[in-house]
Amino acid sequence: MITDPELDAEWDTAEPAEVAEPLASRERAAAGTARPWLWALGGVVVASAVWAGGLYVFGDRLAAPTVSYRATKNLCEDFKARTLGGLAGDLHKKRPMNQESNHPAVYGAACVLNNVDGMPDFIVSAQVDLHKKVDPSTEFEVPPLGEMANTGDVRREAVPDLGEDAVMTTSAVGQLQKLKVLDGGAVFTVEVWASTFEEKNDRPATDATAVQAALIEDTRELMAALKD
Structure with missing residues (x-):
């Protein structure tokens, strides 16, 4: 079997009777109510300045990135999955499912x-x-909502020396393992799902460590193949 490789208040509705007050008092009150508007206006100016400063600081992330990888017209041809195939048998024996979207x-x-x-x-x-x-x-570190809904608790671990950032995700039962890599304006996601990691369909039994190592190796090879 596979083993592991990260207000409660009361409202007073009574209204006091309106008492007439001298004109001078009303003028002073009117002058006093003007001050909060000045503070509010000042707050808007400050908030706008902070927001603009934030855009300046994070402008590099809001701008279009330099993409360091080429588009592939048939990912199944570029993704050899050699190491994973060594664990599971020929993964290209059955006709692969290939899709593309050029948004x-x-x-x-x-x-x-x-x-x-x-x-x-x-x-x-x-x-x-x-x-x-x-x-x-x-948004690279944000896990997909569907991932949490479908797999329950997961462990997420950083993978060193792979792209700019890389995370390995393992489901609680260990049958779903996913490697996600960020590098050069591209995100690579390689995932393995197995109904069992025992010997089955002429493939030998394996473990989590071997599957994770294979994920890393095959993802690294795919990145090299698409490097522009």
Whole structure:
């Protein structure tokens, strides 16, 4: 079996009777109420200055990034998955599922591989997103909501020496492992799902450490293949 490799208040509705007051008092009151407007106006100016300063500081992340990777027209041809294939058998034996999307903001390509015809028991997917408008680093660390809903508790661990930032995610039961890498305006996501890590369909039993190492190796190879 696979083993592990990160107000309660009362309102007074009574209204006091209106008491007439001298004109001078009303003028003084009117003058006093003008001051909060000045403070509010000053707050707007300060807030605008802070906001503008924030845009200046983070302008590099809001600007279009320099993408260091080329678009692929067939990710399943570029994603060899050699190391994962050594664990699961030939992942290109069954016809791969390949998809692309060339949106003005993000170019995306995806590939799904599995090791058997019929009901798969070891599925590998890869996705590459090239961000053409906004630097993806601002939201890279945010986990997808669907991930938490579908897998429950997960462990997320940083992976050193891989791209600008890399995170390995493992589900509580260990059957879903995902590596996500940020580098050069691109996000690479490679994922493994297995119904079991015991011996099955002519593939040997494996463990989490081997699967994670294979994910890292095959992702590194994919990044090298698409490097512009």
